[in-house]
Amino acid sequence: MDRRASSPSSGEALLFLTDEQLRQGIEAMFFAYRGFTADPDRILADMAYGRAHHRAIHFIGRAPNTTVNNLLNILGVTKQSLNRVLRTLIADGLVESKVGRMDKRERHLNLTQAGRTLEQTLSDAQRARMRAAFREAGPDAVSGFRTVLEAMMDGEMRATYGRLKDTTS
Amino acid sequence: MDRRASSPSSGEALLFLTDEQLRQGIEAMFFAYRGFTADPDRILADMAYGRAHHRAIHFIGRAPNTTVNNLLNILGVTKQSLNRVLRTLIADGLVESKVGRMDKRERHLNLTQAGRTLEQTLSDAQRARMRAAFREAGPDAVSGFRTVLEAMMDGEMRATYGRLKDTTS
């Protein structure tokens, strides 16, 4: 079994592309993602909510007045799945849904005051961990971190990510 | 709302710690993780398996002869949850479970030949994406990527990750 990356583009070592390095990258991603979601998960566990609610709240806060369909594309789930989450959030008064003025088929989504408060709480917890990690790693590492993550996304997601990124740049 | 990181340690700008930068980091993590799991998910969808089976197979392959309890600690799930997965993998002849020689209470887990084949298939798909991302980003970015991910883990996970990393170093 070859431990060296297949077909290196030059005679160079390219040590960072060995299978072992790649496997460590995979495992780092697995463990880090657990840490990444741990704090919001803890907060949400006390309410009747889960990670799906967090994601919905996050992106509604991020792209106010968005439609259900747009949110669907961002989240990458079926509309039925999103709808269940959305229904409870609306019933609990965290999100409000307004029929579109131009196109009455559409529903435009926004956080209520209570929704913004919860969003802030969850986001504070997650940002605190991210901030600590960023600070510990330093600016150069952070830049590399983002470069690799962007390269790891699917084309579609990268476009969505870029679009979101640019709105507040 | 303060857009600057709270209490910077010096008069420096620390631009990489602004709330906006942190939020972009959070979203990058979300989208990248989707890409990260997309390829194995596609393969597994055709079989009767899911992501949980993939994780079990990965870490059994990584830490051969491991015990159930050890695997439990790595995966961070309950034994009931792991057992359901393990039962099907053993029934399907992908994993074999042997009573411990020293301590007969323990079960030692190993991949069978069929298990190794599947592990290789899944891992090839995931590594291909990781390799492409690493190559595109370059060695410095990769180093930063790993530094940030390690800093993002919980203490326990970081220990587990380090232990795994060292076995094959």
Next chain:
DNA sequence: GTTGGAGTGTCAACAACACTGACATAAACT
């Protein structure tokens, strides 16, 4: 102006996979 197709959202039922709690068994430890 009506009809048909496309777009959008909702309800219902089901599957995967996590959780808790309770309990059984066997081996090891004291």
Next chain:
DNA sequence: AGTTTATGTCAGTGTTGTTGACACTCCAAC
């Protein structure tokens, strides 16, 4: 002998994903 440890299992529950069926709205072709 009594306790702890390692593992497995049964039953019940919750979150979150899926597909299928259906209702409402818009628009364009007839």
